[in-house]
Every structure is written in C-alpha cells, then in structure tokens.
Amino acid sequence: MWQSLQLETKDQNFTVLAVALDVPEAARPWIESASASYPCLIDRDHVVAELYNLVNVPQAVWIDETGTIVRPAETAGSNDGFRAMDRQTLVVPDDVLAERKRLKAAYFDAVRDWAMRGAESPHALDAEGVRARLRVPDAAVAQAHVRFRLGRLLARASRDAEATAQFAEATRLHPESWAMWRQTAAKNERGLASGPEFWKRVDALGNRPYYAPVEIDAASPPPKGGR
C-alpha cells in the first residue's frame, strides 16, 4: 500500500515501517505480493497497538528523527465509505468512491510533504497539537490488552475455548478496538472478518465512525521554492 510513497521518498531521510497486527501465515502472502522495499514487521500479539493505543487498521503514527511523535495514532487514508455498500451486490456508489479516493490522496500528500520537508511540513504537529489529538488508554483498555494477550497465548497452546473466552472479555472491555475483534472473529474464505457479525457491529456504531476522520489541513502553504 505504501510502496509508491517509499519509492518517491527514497532519497529522503524517511522510511515506512509497516506493522501487521496479524499472524505471520495470514500476513505472508500480502507482504510477498507487495514486494515492499521498507521493513514489514509482524505483531501477532498486537504489542504496537497496545503501546500506541491503536484500535483499527490502517492507522499510522508519525515519528520524527529524534523519536518524538509528531502525529499520534490516526486513520491512515481510509474513511467510512464502505458503509454505503450495497450488501447484496457489494457495490459502493461512485460519489462515495470518489470521496474516498480524494481523502486517501490528501493523506498521502500530507505524508509525502512531511517525508520531504520534515519539521517544515505543516502536517508535522507541535507538542500542543499532538497532545490535543492524542487519545490515551484507560484502565478498561489496559485490562483488555492483558486479556487479549492471554487469549493469544492460550490459542498458541491449542486451548481454543479458553482463548475465545479471553477474547470475548477483551472486546467487552475495549469495544472500540476493531483490531482485537476482527483478529479473533470468524473469517470467511478470503480471510476477512466481514460476515453478518461484522455488519451487526458496524450498524451498532450508529453515527459513530468506524474510521475516525482525520483533519488534514488542505490549505497548507506550498513547499519552499514552489512546486
């Protein structure tokens, strides 16, 4: 997904670091077909999700040269357009597709701008801006992560019933985490947790987003020297 961006910015002091919140067997075919030139890491226990308070994919965090977060976890170029899908034909209306494309391009432009210009980019936030957008875990979320981790350990020990019970508790404690739910839900033949249970959960969101919208300032000044 990010390979074009990596290629365009290969001479910059920048790298994509992809983290699959996934098991290696399921991630492998995707990584192999992407032939990415950036590192693709496997996080089967969702450690990075816990550390950065991620709740879905794709979400991204921008980290500068000094190891400082300049954009906290946020939706990386997706929106809720899929919710307008006709569930019989799986067709998404053209205007919804166009808006999704526009939004994805705007996000890619922002990442590219930061990759090129670093701190000069208006998309790299100052500390106040990062803190204003930062969402931190509460006690229930912390509990959910230990339940999820125990479930993963149990699943690897082939204790499936016990694992399922831990995953259910994790999801109860942290209902906002689609990563926890989809990782552990039943998958279809294409490996997707997108059956009736998925749609039931999506519908239960009501007006709340599946992908939290991101504010990308479209009115940013052009790069120095013009473009």
Added chain:
Amino acid sequence: MKVTIAHESRETELAHAKADGEALWLERDDVERATGWQWKPEGLCRDDICMPLPRTAGRPMTEGNRLDVAAFWRHAGWPVVHDDASGLWVLGEGASRRADALGSLAAPDFELPDLEGRLHRLRDYRGRRVFLASWASW
C-alpha cells in the same frame, strides 16, 4: 509446574516460579528476567523509577528470596491475568503509565520480527523520519 510470563515484548518460561492461586512467587533474578523490573533493597526499579514494596499487615509480599509479583502488580494498580491449567500469566502495563509515556510524546520503543524472523527495533531507525503504519489481512 512450568510458568510462562508475558510482559510487553517478553515471554519468559520459568522453571522455579511458584504459582499459588492469585500469587506468583518469583526468585529475585527471575523478577528482572520476566519483567525488566529489578528487585533492589529500595523496591522494584526500572529506568529512573523505584517503587517501594508495601509493608502489608496481612499476607507478606516477600518470602526470603521470593517476591509475589502478582501481588505487587495489583498493589500498583496494574493488570494481571492468568490461566492456572496452563501456567500462563500476563503482567500488563498500567493505564496511567501508558498514558504518561504517550503524553511525553517519546515514541515507545518495541522489537518485532519480519517474515524472516529478523528482529527490528524502532530505535534502530532513530535519525530518520518513521511513518509507522499498521495493517492486517483480516
């Protein structure tokens, strides 16, 4: 019985740990191996922080060279879960420590393998801008 403790990126099997109901007794060196926290005279220490061991009136938290890390974890308000039949324990990070770490804006370090099993640490990429992007097949 063998005990396996998961804490952050660690997964440690301990032969000399003793699980007893809600208690998890670890030898001094094993406390650090399993959790990264060092058991010193002033308490449990990691980085610049030392958390004193509480003097509890009822059940003591220490017994000779052993510490009940589960009791310590609960005393600190950090999450602990376990499965007795399999000897699996997870010692989690407390929400407020996690929130403080994120609020400092220092990107938390981690170590993860790629498909070939090669380990990558976030700090290996210090000096470059890193676009940390999550994805999944599901």
